[in-house]
Structure formats: structure tokens, C-alpha cells
Amino acid sequence: MKLGKKISGSKRKEVIFEPNRILGPTWSIEKVGDRYIYEYMSGGLAGGLKRHEITKADFEDVRAGRMSDYDLLLKYHLS
């Protein structure tokens, strides 16, 4: 088994809040026109980058700390 060069994994844990975007360590929510797109790195064995539309209320709840990105996964039955 041939290996490439070892890569240091990001240690970032903080969430960055911008007017139209919330950027988490492995996820983001972005306002695109009138839509709010939740993008997350799936934890499945083949963890791809997935996207799902959420509501403005969800966006505001995450911004206000009333909801976490994990809550979004549960609410929309995502994996």
C-alpha cells in the first residue's frame, strides 16, 4: 500500500458568522438568493460533501444559538 504525504488536520472549532453565511468547522449555511443552503461534510464512511435547503428560520436559529448543525441533521433526517 503506497502512501502520500501526511497532512495535518484542521483544528478549527469556532463558527464564523457573516451577514449571509455561517461557516462551521465542517459545515456552512449560505444564503443564495432567497434560499438557504446547508452544506455539510457527511460522517459516513465515504463522507462526501452534501447540501440541503433549509428555512430562513433555521438559519436565524443557528445564528442565535438556538439550533446546532447537528439539530439540522436530525430535523431533516440527513446523514
Next chain:
Amino acid sequence: MSPRTPPDPAEISTRSERSAYAEAIPPGDVTAPCRGPVRVCAYYDDPWKTPVTMVPLRITDQDGVILDGGARTQGLPSFGMQDGQEIDGVRPELGRFAFNDAKRGTVTAELVADASAPAQIADLEAQIIEDLRAFAASMETALQPWVRDWEDSGWWGVVSSVWAGAKNGAIAWWEGEGEFWSAVWDWFAGLPEMAGEAWDSLTEGAKALWENKEQILRLLQDLAEGSVVAFRQGLEALGRALASIPGLEEIADLLRLLVQQSAEWMGALYEMARTEVLKVLGATLLGVVMATTPNFWAEMVGTAGGYLIPEIILAIIFAFIAFFTGGTGGAALAARLSVFVGKVATKLRAAGPAGAVILRMFGAVDAVGGKMVSLVKALKRNIAEEAKGSTNEVIDIRRPIVRKSSLSPEKTKEILDTPKGSRPDPSTYMSQAEIDEHLAQFDDGAVRFADVESMEKYGTAGPPGGFVMPKSEFEQMLSDAGGNLGVMEEKLGFDPGHLTGGKYQPVLIEAEDFNGIRIPSGNEGGANDFWLPGGYTSGGMPEAVMDFDGVDFTPIILD
């Protein structure tokens, strides 16, 4: 002219060797380089690489089958030895085979099963389970005197529900295992108090065994749950714990022989774990121990000269292992184990009515002995594996051991019916030994398939609670696929092109970089509708999760 100095013996030898090899190459120098040796090493994928012994082989090179039957992987009988002897000298040769005349290049090595074995296994398995079911039903009557005395305590209620299941078939009985084990541990701990003054009269050896009661009971539980690796580790640990205790020399020596000087019976046990017999036998025997109420055992403390549950359980386990040693040609060790069992049985005969009841249990074990030995032999004839390699290397034939979750269907359903986000922690339904055994599969590292786009965007190979597979499983999958990424995609259930097109990049996470590796609870963000509790996928692949923040990873380069 100086006299000629005669060459020394070493030089003569060297010249002779060259000459001999030269003679071996036929005119034209064609045939010899085209032929080469095939070396095979067959082993179980356990922590000790237990050899797969005495199994018929088939070797196929590019021209077709060159060896079929007549050759077997080497076992102790190949060297005129058996379990329980000093085998260190031959251990490196076990499970191996060498054949010196294959066409150089790709070679397939197979362990070949006997076509008649599966039917014989199914028949024997059904017979043994039926025997045990009948035994369990008969014991209910035998235990009635003690049960009546104990009924008012409320304790019997826990076991009686389990016991009622026994009458409908021993497998059904086992489904109540969660409550059952909990009850075992509860009352087991309170026995000294119940025995009262009789406890003080115990021998030092009996007290020492009692001090190790958790380990001894765990052995039976591991056996019943089919956790064979944990069972072997338990034997090792118990052997170390008892090694220097006066009066327990015989037990310590038997444990030493079983763990350090044996190579055959563990393989047989791995094969037995593929059947339901381990579960049913373990549940039946421990169920009887449990159904014998605490007042019964308190009576035994006073009348049986210190022969307590730990020693009786050990005797049961030794009787059980004797089937495997006997079934794999280890007659001498089987006899030694039987001697120990016989001594315990002799003392039980002098222990009044309570001893007689326990003797029935030994009788039940003995009664299925012949069928168990036949089952072990049939299981050994049912081993089939295949590996590809070349004449230039040792071809490893890896025999997977059963590593399925031991959870009952009811418990599995209960967990799956619990909404994601509220599912219980695995430590509430798996023993620590099971958890340790499972996570040990990741000791060589873990692999995950990271999406290249997300890896570049977020700088990590996964989110918190990201799923991983053992590195060894990945390597085996790669080997089985012959390096064909398309085959890998199919095995992993990926869409075509995910690996071949470079969308996903397998990455290695070294064990030293793990962050919170654990058994998945099903609450992880990545747990989908196909997730199962117990640490295995529906396809039987072991899985774990870890938190990927700050975790270093190394891309695996697929050609």
C-alpha cells in the same frame, strides 16, 4: 614454484554448490527459470494469527490446477505433536505449506472444503441444540426444592422469565440475555454474605478463585456470546492471576498449556463460533448456574468443601475445551482437562442433594461430547478460503473469524426504534471486553474515504463522529479486488467512478492520531438508515467512529 595450497572445506563446499545448481539447469536454460515455489500461510485474522491447520489445499497457476488434494496446511500432527506439548519449535511452521513446482507468476491458493460437511454440520447442530433444550427442561424439576424456598425473594422472577423461554427452545431463552446477565452479576456478588460462617472455612485456593470470580464468569459469558478472542484473552489473564497461588497449580498449569502450548483447539473454537451451538450451550449452562438459587449455592459452600461456583464454572469450561482438543487430535490435553473435571465431579458426589443436581449439568455436557467432537471435525472439513499471489512471495490465506454483533434481534430492534439522537451508548449493551476486542481491530490504523472537495475546503478528513474501517479490512478488500478500483467501488457500494474518477480519496489515520475512537451509537450525523448497533455494518464489516478535528491523515495512493 611454491607448493599449491589445498582449498579449505568451506571453499570446496561453495564450489560444489555452484556445480550442483549448474547441473540442475537443463540444456537451453529454459525450464528452471519458468518454474518456482509456491509458499502458503493460512491463518485466522485474530490478534495471534492462529494458524489454519490440516486443511486440504488446491494450487492453481497460469496453466491450471497443479495440486488438488493430498496436501494440507501443516498442523501439529504434521510434526507428530498435539496441543499441550512444548510446541514453540514448530509454531512458525503451522498453517504453512510449500510446493516447489509452479509456473512462475500469478498463483491461486485455496483451502478446499468437503462438499458433504455442511449437511453434517446442520444435522449435528440441530441434534446438540435439541439435547440441550431437553436438559434445560429437566433441570427445572430438579431445582424445584431450592426454587420454592427462594420464590418469595423476588429474585426468582427475573430468572423464571428467562427460564420459561428455555422450554420453548434454548435460542429463544437467550433473547432475554440483557436482564439475565444483570441478574447474574447482582446476586453473584452477594454470595459470601449469604454463606455466612461457612465462608470462613473455605480453603485459601477456593477464596483466591472467588477473588477472580468476575474473570471466571466472564469466560463463560464470552464463550456464550461467541466472543472467542475475548475468551482467549480471558484465559491468559486468569492464568497470570492464578499462577502463584498455592493449591491452584493444576488450574494454572492447564491454563498455561491451553494458551501457550496449543495451536489447534482455538481454530476449532473459531469454527464453532460460526454455529449457534456456542450460544446455546453457554446460555444453557450458565442459565442452570443462575437458576440454582443463591440459597442452593450457600448450601454448597457448607457441604462441598469449598467447591464454589468459580471452580465449577472452570470445570465446565475445561470440559468444553476438551471437546475441541479431542476433536483436533489433542487427546493428551483433553485427558488432562477431563482429569480436572473428574476431580470436581467426585467431590460433588459427596455434597448431598445440591451436589447431585450440579452433577447433572456435568452429565449433560458429557452427553453431548461425542456429537461435539463430531461437529468440530465436520467444521474443520468445511473451511474454504482463497487467495491470489505469486511464486515470488508468501501467499497469505486469511480466514475471517466471526465478528458479528452478539446483540439479540429484540435488542437490535429496540435500539433502531429509538430515534437518532436518543440512542443508548454502546457501553449499556456491550461488555467492556466486547468493546475492547472490537476497537483492537483498529490498532494498526483506520481508513476512511474522504471526499476530495470537502477535504480541500475544510482541511479535515471528516467531521466529529466520522466513520472509519480498520486498515487491515481495507488492505484485505484491496487484495481481494486484485487492485481493481471498480471492484472496490462495487464492494463498498459506491457509485461507479467515485474511486476510479478520483472523487473519493482513501486516507489512513494512524492509531497514534486517533481522537476519541469508539463504537458507533447510531446518533452520529453520518449514521444512516442502514446503520446497525454493535459495531458492524450489515455486510459484517467492522466500523468505528472518531472525531476528526485536529486528526492528521495520509492519502493512500491507489494505482
